[in-house]
Amino acid sequence: MIRFSRSVNAMQSSAVRELMKVASDPDVISFAGGMPNPDLFPVGELDEIYASLSLKDKQNGFQYGPTPGYPPLLESLREYLRAKGLPVDRNDLIVTAGSLQAINLTAKVFVDAGDSIVTETPCFVGAISVFKFYQAELRGVPINEGGVLIPELDKALNGVHPTPKILYLTPYFHNPAGIVYGPERQRQVLNLLHHRGDVVLIEDDAYGELYFEERDRPVPMKAMADDSVPVCYTGSFSKIFGPGMRLGWLLAPRDVVRKCELAKQGVDACSSTFTQVLADAFLRRGMLSGYLKRLREAYARRAKRMLDSLEAHMPKSVKWTVPRGGFYIWVQLPSVMDASELLEKSVRRGTVFVVGKAFDPQGKKNDCLRLSFSHTPEDKIDEGIRKIAEAVREKRQ
């Protein structure tokens, strides 16, 4: 008889992935996936990059690369991060397979089975998967429009034994909540971590470049913190180039990165050199800033369209966040309503979204849902929201 490991019991299929089967039906209007819009991918830039590659570049792309990353990409990435004010020279950088792998490697080097991790509620579903992979105990702390609630965070970090190993936050254009931390809240978080070092902050900045207005451009906590706070800053090419490249990064204290590098040797040896060659050319040829301008305009327009539709169709009892960047709107249903029941009614009408409990570290809280405005054909947004609103009304009768 096959004897699986104990840890497989902790792994569950992500609700988001399961839903993708329904969402991929072309007749269904899907607000479910956190995918970029394919029409926005920089295909023209890619053609230009490919045409410019030398024989040597292509041979490098076919070959193994060093575990921490393709050296030219590490160089251009350092330049990019330095320009964001990040302390590149007092930390080390490693290229990962998306920011998900950066979170995974960090968890690997800190977490033993049974250790606890503090997250926001709601929390990025991929991070929940990672932490369960390592059999961590998750403690969720509620958030409001301005970020994690400080008294509750204080309690989660200081009121329980043993002290959590990791605090995981997605402060900028939060997935799924769509919110962004202001500078005051950032400072309060850092104050709780100041001069202790026993709690590592994973600052997940996958969406930070996708602000709609210049005034909402985030300054990462990694750029604000002094070295007494171990901040593991993760980022991704998934939202600023393409997720199919599977490239992200971790900027963290040297001894953390060194251990992540050792772990990565037993995970995949290195990330794809081929896509690293492409990403390096994309940065080096200065293509990112023009591309980001296009993305910000497109996603801002889509967000506005969805907000207008919510305003027009939803009953007054339904509330939602107003995003200033990113891909998501978080919808709060009346507390008697269950998002899974609403999803069933919505699917019958041909529209899907992700239910709230997928993002709850405890897998329970379900009076809320995530709408993604990134991927749906723009002219279908209003129709889809109208159908969900009809489903809400049916429910309430």
Added chain:
Amino acid sequence: MIRFSRSVNAMQSSAVRELMKVASDPDVISFAGGMPNPDLFPVGELDEIYASLSLKDKQNGFQYGPTPGYPPLLESLREYLRAKGLPVDRNDLIVTAGSLQAINLTAKVFVDAGDSIVTETPCFVGAISVFKFYQAELRGVPINEGGVLIPELDKALNGVHPTPKILYLTPYFHNPAGIVYGPERQRQVLNLLHHRGDVVLIEDDAYGELYFEERDRPVPMKAMADDSVPVCYTGSFSKIFGPGMRLGWLLAPRDVVRKCELAKQGVDACSSTFTQVLADAFLRRGMLSGYLKRLREAYARRAKRMLDSLEAHMPKSVKWTVPRGGFYIWVQLPSVMDASELLEKSVRRGTVFVVGKAFDPQGKKNDCLRLSFSHTPEDKIDEGIRKIAEAVREKRQ
């Protein structure tokens, strides 16, 4: 104070990776890396593929793909594996980041800390890293020119408690030993596993396509076994397309693949879709067979060159395997000699290789070394071997 996980203590820097710093010096003749020769990469084919990609193909390449793999690649890969006689329809297939990740996911779903795994001695160094990542206990079984020694394997599987969870073998053009299992040895291995199911066989076939003569084309055990033996068959595009693509696969019983898919959701969500689009086109356009023909001829020629040089320069007390495929020759030194000391003397002469203990699951046995003939400039092979021979002679005085 930063509190790392207990598992980081089990992670060590691979001796191979460390050596790469020396090996990358252009004045050093390196037989160290297990890298394909860059001049052999199918750059012409890649240009042809890129030129043929549609806008839709490129958009797909930029986007997330399903966790088990890009559907067109899964289809062309199934076709390829079916043609090798593998039971594709009674098993499931998942695309991984190299075969290293296939081994990693399999270990994840079977191994709890302290479980034991049986390997060959010597053993692929990447697999040793993976198994240590999950804090497994390793038991090595010696091999000879025809494969693992059956009485010793029997003892390792049946003579100890608790029974090992996994038997990991690299039967075809072994890394580092360069040997290949014959059909009789394959059957003896399968007999030991027949009708028990408590031991999973990982059959690592990263090099199977690189036979030098048609008569040495391997038939995998996965194709020979009945369903009573759970065989997890792993393979890789690293040696037949390029390691920089980071693509491999696992063909295994459905419930194993299903669990590996769940694990992969928390590892990297999916492998690079971009490189999967390229690999699919490579298979689908029938480019593989012509490319393999070129590779087999080139590596056979390089192997012969190294064998001739060994014959010409080495003292009689040094023995080596005669590879019939793959990248490696395994050298047995006189038992009084230590490969690390020999490496020091060789480095001073400008030549490097990997010492035997890197491939010993216990990290000790060091009267042997691995020479790779895949990557060194062909006209440097003789000079490099001559220098090592000189170092051997110096040692013996």
